[in-house]
Ligand SMILES: *[C@@H]1O[C@H](CO)[C@@H](O)[C@H](O)[C@H]1NC(C)=O
Ligand SMILES: *[C@@H]1O[C@H](CO)[C@@H](O)[C@H](O)[C@H]1NC(C)=O
Ligand SMILES: *[C@@H]1O[C@H](CO)[C@@H](O)[C@H](O)[C@H]1NC(C)=O
Ligand SMILES: *[C@@H]1O[C@H](CO)[C@@H](O)[C@H](O)[C@H]1NC(C)=O
């Protein structure tokens with residue numbers, strides 16, 4: 001809870017105009033609202049929906065002379081989130097948001113929360129009486145010491161049963177000290193309109209249900225179906241027919257709710273309107289993206305068309321200098337850059353390559369020059385994927401149309417088969433240590449001038465000196481030899497003698513890859529700021545184990561050699577990218593269990609899938625037992641509700657670093673080359689392949705070269721080269737020597753077989769009653785029998801029947817993964833109490 005405070009403080013003290021965005025159907029859209037004092041409520045006065053967020057922070061409701069009624073708003077929708085933080089004297093939100101029906105959570109507070117009510121010392125109830133849905137994002141109601149009617153809300157319903165959303169209720173007034181829905185705690189007789197779920201004493205929680213929610217076709221999901229069994233429209237939050245829907249999940253179209261705006265224009269992220277309507281609002285219908293906007297975006301200029309209508313036209317004129325992502329806005333959607341483009345990405349910490357790709361995807365022509373300098377992040381110029389020509393109307397130093405200098409990681413210019421014509425002007429390439437001279441030379445044919453590339457302009461000495469250029473790239477052929485759920489052993493083909501001489505070791509690159517479409521340059525921004533993880537194996541062993549992987553996850557990997565330095569060509573060998581998938585493993589516990597009881601003999605349980613399923617959840621195992629709750633436990637029963645929110649990962653199961661662990665992606669990604677600056681060496685490799693053996697022309701020569709290596713038993717004492725038998729024998733001896741020598745090299749690469757063992761889970765014993773000794777002897781495990789109700793892995797709720805009223809039940813749920821022996825998680829527990837008969841009766845009467 002503590003860490004929220006400093007972040008929230010950031011919001012304090014904002015002040016800016018909050019423009020009314022548009023009026024349609026007597027509705028008024030507003031932008032995000034920051035409310036820090038009573039006077040700020042005026043900004044919200046006319047809003048019926050908010051495109052953005054609302055933040056009430058540090059408002060002192062005890063100050064000033066105002067009536068509560070004057071704070072009332074007509075806001076019924078918030079597209080992003082609602083935050084209420086440290087408001088003094090605020091008793092309820094009912095007066096402020098009497099009509100709020102939906103919080104969409106399209107953008108979330110801290111990328112996570114859609115509704116946050118935090119540290120409001122006087123707040124007694126939420127009172128969001130009309131709220132029907134929080135579409136996305138988490139809910140956090142915390143540290144409001146007087147707050148009641150928190151447990152009385154069906155949060156599950158508000159989130160539409162979504163298992164990826166969570167709510168957290170903590171440190172509010174203990175449930176046991178709060179009134180019930182409908183009346184104060186002790187006075188059940190006052191319960192007239194009692195309902196299990198309410199926002200305060202007077203307002204039951206509205207929970208419209210589809211006509212039918214049980215026995216619908218499975219395709220309907222949680223939307224339910226109508227009485228005829230036809231699925232309710234998933235575009236409608238509150239009902240079955242999109243035409244009659246009063247609350248659209250996505251967009252409000254002409255004739256009902258729709259998924260996206262088709263042949264119409266999106267306005268305020270919630271509605272589709274016609275071109276005409278858009279214009280009538282004084283707005284501009286943008287053809288790209290079909291949006292109805294107030295002003296032309298970024299680099300688009302207002303122009304009047306033939307009919308005198310305002311349109312937005314992209315205009316990209318001038319010399320553009322891109323140093324950071326912020327500079328890209330002016331280039332968005334440009335087809336032609338009427339001027340020159342300079343890319344200079346000196347800030348290696350900024351991840352910008354993807355933004356470059358997106359911003360420059362449409363560029364077909366640059367009328368001036370293209371200059372790429374000091375951009376260590378770039379591995380290629382493929383971000384200009386549609387560029388056809390550089391016109392060269394303007395040149396660098398009156399000579400160069402393509403000027404590429406000092407780009408440390410640049411390895412490619414254009415993708416294969418992509419030709420960029422240079423209409424006028426020459427090339428200038430220097431200090432690109434990884435860009436092969438040949439690749440630059442291939443651009444000769446793109447030069448319209450026909451002039452030859454000169455060495456002064458494009459030097460083989462300052463380009464490509466840190467990589468192997470030409471065809472001589474040796475390829476590695478790694479194979480996955482063995483794996484378990486968290487580790488994989490990769491084995492390389494044998495390196496021959498020449499390779500061995502210069503080999504220092506291998507580096508292994510790997511990353512998660514749900515799809516098999518990864519390329520080596522994906523997300524690589526040079527400088528080690530890429531998302532490939534790397535293991536270095538600084539020895540000649542051809543085996544390596546990558547550990548700490550996530551279970552049941554597909555990874556992409558490739559291998560590269562680390563080689564010794566000679567002068568200035570490097571012959572690192574690469575493998576192609578290949579994929580493997582780790583094995584499944586035991587899952588983590590289910591994230592949370594929630595129980596509710598509307599009928600005294602029943603409990604409805606909900607739970608969330610494990611945060612780390614580690615495989616396909618085959619089933620859930622559920623147990624329940626009556627629990628004798630002692631006096632003390634009863635007293636803290638208020639915190640039991642807390643417990644069931646918080647029994648998160650009771651005993652966390654470690655399954656390797658997770659992407660949300662802080663260090664997961666920050667794992668030391670500094671490239672080895674940077675750490676060991678002299679790992680570069682020469683290619684002697686190709687010309688002299690197998691020279692050690694091939695050069696031996698005859699037996700005598702062999703003897704003089706390798707006397708010690710020759711097995712003495714076979715070495716003739718008196719070689720007479722004219723004797724045919726002898727020659728034959730010599731050849732045999734030579735062959736034997738060659739094999740021995742090779743064997744020795746192979747052994748050097750195989751020395752660590754033991755160290756690279758992958759530990760495997762033991763198989764299930766044949767005999768299901770095997771003793772411990774038998775288990776050890778037969779290297780197997782007995783499958784433990786877990787009792788409980790088995791439920792399919794896609795079901796996340798269960799009704800428990802035939803219970804006693806007003807009684808505590810201890811409930812446990814385990815998740816079990818397919819294909820793993822004893823693959824059930826630790827149980828997550830919750831204590832749930834059934835409703836009393838009296839309340840049940842009261843509720844039936846209503
Ligand atoms: C908008 O308000 C006017 C008058 O205030 C009313 O005549 C009209 O029907 C309203 N339109 C909608 C869509 O509610
Ligand atoms: C709200 O609408 C009223 C009447 O149209 C107008 O007088 C007032 O200025 C508006 N308030 C804001 C904040 O726009
Ligand atoms: C508050 O305002 C009302 C009328 O607007 C006035 O009658 C009353 O005296 C004011 N109270 C204070 C304390 O200023
Ligand atoms: C809210 O809208 C209703 C009609 O829809 C109107 O009568 C009322 O004055 C509005 N309230 C505010 C605070 O604008």
Ligand SMILES: *[C@@H]1O[C@H](CO)[C@@H](O)[C@H](O)[C@H]1NC(C)=O
Nearest residue numbers: 157160161209213222223797
């Ligand atoms: C949530 O699931 C429960 C149990 O399946 C169901 O009764 C309820 O109608 C669902 N709620 C929504 C909003 O779909």
Ligand SMILES: *[C@@H]1O[C@H](CO)[C@@H](O)[C@H](O)[C@H]1NC(C)=O
Nearest residue numbers: 182190191192193201202203
């Ligand atoms: C109970 O409901 C009735 C009608 O639905 C209503 O008239 C009455 O005011 C309600 N009582 C309370 C205490 O909310």
Ligand SMILES: *[C@@H]1O[C@H](CO)[C@@H](O)[C@H](O)[C@H]1NC(C)=O
Nearest residue numbers: 226240241242243244245256
């Ligand atoms: C929409 O509501 C109207 C009036 O309630 C009803 O006549 C019509 O049948 C409904 N449309 C559908 C598709 O159910």
Ligand SMILES: *[C@@H]1O[C@H](CO)[C@@H](O)[C@H](O)[C@H]1NC(C)=O
Nearest residue numbers: 316317318336337338339367
């Ligand atoms: C580029 O700008 C010049 C000077 O303003 C103009 O004459 C030319 O037509 C423009 N070219 C393109 C393709 O927009």
Ligand SMILES: *[C@@H]1O[C@H](CO)[C@@H](O)[C@H](O)[C@H]1NC(C)=O
Nearest residue numbers: 514515516517518519522523
């Ligand atoms: C791979 O495919 C997935 C899904 O089709 C897509 O989201 C992702 O962007 C692709 N990745 C690359 C690098 O192409």
Ligand SMILES: *[C@@H]1O[C@H](CO)[C@@H](O)[C@H](O)[C@H]1NC(C)=O
Nearest residue numbers: 625626627628629630808810
């Ligand atoms: C609960 O209490 C009853 C009566 O005191 C006792 O018979 C029973 O064994 C207890 N059950 C458990 C699980 O402790």
Ligand SMILES: *[C@@H]1O[C@H](CO)[C@@H](O)[C@H](O)[C@H]1NC(C)=O
Nearest residue numbers: 716720722723724725726727
């Ligand atoms: C070659 O030498 C071997 C043994 O040294 C001998 O037995 C053989 O007769 C010789 N052959 C010829 C053709 O001289």
Ligand SMILES: *[C@@H]1O[C@H](CO)[C@@H](O)[C@H](O)[C@H]1NC(C)=O
Nearest residue numbers: 484485486487757758759761
């Ligand atoms: C997988 O094998 C590695 C290497 O032997 C071992 O460290 C790891 O514990 C194994 N993982 C599991 C889940 O057994």
